[in-house]
Amino acid sequence: MSTMRWTSEPRTFPTSGYELIDAATKIEEETLPSYTPESYYPVEQGEIMNDRYQVISKIGYGSSSTVWLARDLVYILGRETEHEIGVYNHIQSIETDHPGQKNIRKLLDHFFLQGPNGRHACLVHELLGMSMLELDTIGRNLGVIDPVPRLDRAKPLIRRVLYALDFLHQGAQLIHTDLQMRNLLLPAASPARMSTYEENVIKYPLSRKILKDRTIYPTRLFPTGRGLPVLCDFGEARFGDQHNCGMIMPDFHRAPEVILGFPGWDYKVDSWGVGMLAWEFISTRLLITNHRRDGLWDDGAHVAELVALLGHPSREFIRRGTHGHIFWDDNGNWTGLVTIPDRSLEQAAADIEGEDPEDFLRWLRRALQWDPKDRPTILDLFMDPWLMKGMRVRRDDPALKDYPDIVGVVKIID
Template sequence: MAESSHRGRGNIRRLLDSFEMTGPQGKHVVLVFEPAQMSLRDMRLVFRRGGFDEDFVRGTIIELLEALDFLHTHGEVVHTDVHPGNLLLGVYDNDLLKPFEEREFSSPVPRKLVSPTRLIYLSRLMRPKEGPMLLSDFGEARIGPGPHGGDIMPLEYRAPETLHYVGWSYPVDIWSVGLTAWDLLESKKLFTARDEDGDLYDAAHLAQLIAALGPPPPEFLARNPERKADFWDEQGKWLGLAPIPCDRTIEALETRLEDNTGFLRFIRRALTWIPEERATAKEFLQDPWLTGKLTCS
């Protein structure tokens, strides 16, 4: 992978070095990564609370898909944790960081000693500059196409196959691409995974999926009959453990675009009950919403 000329390789945050440090709790492995600016999640919270412009989101998603195509096809890696908090704005030139470094020497940020062995620092805000999108944080990544098992992904980002306790593979990353595009553009989350009291609840999450995507196909439910019995009857009818929020459709929650046809079509290609029906990262790079080649349907 290190020698690959694939375009997506440049959108993976590089590991430069590693070493061990000994502290009060024993030895710790320290990983040294290439420098980067803030995450897109933090960038939005600080500068664009209402959401980014559509063109910015398009460019970001293209770079993310390039990164995932590289991981999936050249490395056989499932990232499993794709979301705006793990998308960092990189730097084209490390000289961009020199003023930041000089200010830290001349006027250090406030710091606090919270224990004899632990010192915490206040973050210094740096206004973002142009740079590549870098996919980071491979702590939950899986090697090989799978199928894999176990809980993965942030709760509200969990794909249907992970909620249904069946094997998963590369398509979980594609599901996350759809939700990442949504969260970068829209002001409200598509799925919260919470009930009316604000508590995390699988039934509430599944009810939100039904509202947005329609009921799951019988062949999806058949992949895990025991899990199906927790939420659906023998005929596949929802048992009603959580009410279906009929007002939380994809069309109703999209509020920012005058012409949202291409965007909504993109979202629906990424968010499908059946994982095999999702486009691959390579296929998505030709999506009309990303290429600007929208056609009437």
């Protein structure tokens, strides 16, 4: 029996009328190398969690999570999520007029859910739209993304991320460590569009795979609104006053001090990360090639490509890393263990158009310094003449407006 007064009745979902996927066929999260079913909470469509939140549809998945749309609000489950709860509580406890705080996804509440294999912490977030990665992927698949990227379109996005990061660094003393397009969420779709989406989930059920202990649902395309994105996902965030070491950052974006095994890293990994993110906003070409072999990332090929793009680092920098001797000798000469590819940053940027591509490359080289000691702070990157040029405040920016919580998103981390 419900112990809470509901303002609306739960929806009823169809129990037939959809195709069944063969049990031997791997789909969605099952296709990931690290997948173990015991680590994932077995969500059922229509399930009501914490006597309040009804699951509507699956809208995403990852190596450690599935993401669901739910009525009323957003939540996240996970083994590391109690850390993330602490990070969000810390962020939201800070009283500041720093504009970057508004560019970070808000935590509304949290609770705990008992699954068949353990307890899951659940984070309740404001409703937002799809990620920048999803939007980019859909646009390219439909052929609606301009094949010639322009710098002026990317500047507001880069500024928005830098605003958020400057607040995290200076106001909250936090390092994000996981800057990527999937962690930038666009504003929510209008209430009318969200209501239509919910009705279509019921009218047009997707195929699914039914197993003994769980049902694997396919991801359903999610609507979004217009405006600039906000920064989310603080599961990998670190406090800057602690000794931070070990592997962080997405493979393609990983900073040199992390790859080479420095005894510690600091806020400057985010300076590197925002440079890599800015490239993805602006160029249709990969800056770092896919160096994954048999499911594992090849750090050697990654380092060789960085040499091609940026030149060799200093001997002093090489000596500070545990793994530097693998690639350079004592005199700083390349050992030849991996072949350095024949490409340059200028060649990679050949498709970029706008009034100041040279200034962008100068800004990018500032962010992508081998040695973190040589990298600018986030504020320095923001104040660069290239980003300041043409800057203006949009008072009607829809990303700054509040949206009613008609429905929410559920991200479940193992």
